[in-house]
Amino acid sequence: MNVGDTLPSFTAPTVTRDGLARFASASGDDNPIHLDPAVAVAQGLDDVIAHGMLSMAYLGRLITSWVPQDRIRSLRAKFVGMTPVGAAPVCGGRVRAVEEIDGELRATIALTVKLGDGTTTVRGEAVVAV
């Protein structure tokens, strides 16, 4: 694992209302802004938006498809854009640093989730033991 290496990116399934309802129920994140268009409109949105945590879960998949899960030391995300119904989030990552931290060689991976139109919805970072 070297600085500049890129993780194989993957495109998540297209966001659907049923998919959001399923994620809400399975994850425990049942904020109505993801489920009820009336609530979303009342908050000034055009429609429901996907959970930020759904995108973050896809980043989790990206990492665990690349390194064994017990090597993940941290995973963080900033939710910087909204993901509407019909979008297909694309997850990617790039190794930004490989260095010894707390006596262990670790890679820091910059992560992004983007939509088809180029909008960045998540900027994140994972730290994994090499």
Add this chain to the structure above:
Amino acid sequence: MKLPPVTTTVSASRVRDFAASIGEDSPVFHDVTAAVIPLPPTILFGIGAELEGDAALDAFGLRPAQVLHVEQEFRYHRPVHAGEELTFRSVASSFDRRGSAFVVLETEITRSSELVAELRQVLMA
């Protein structure tokens, strides 16, 4: 403000349902008869949210639909698995910046008093 601690056990079927809802088809998460089933990296967020409910938001007079989740962090100290008893202890705080109110929820998760993971979430009203 400290929230009351909550204790739970994540079942194998819950892991399978969560994995299915994010399109994760690795057998590691789907074989409910396996001896050891790891918890997917981000599942602990919703498990905690479900148990703690809206207590943190209530304390600051906010409703869930009014806030956006703007940041989330997980720090992993020990692998955790389905069937293990986990205790969540959260502290909520708030601050204002550029006219917006932010709520921060920091959670320590322990198993038999051993720290296994820490979560930090930031919500913006």
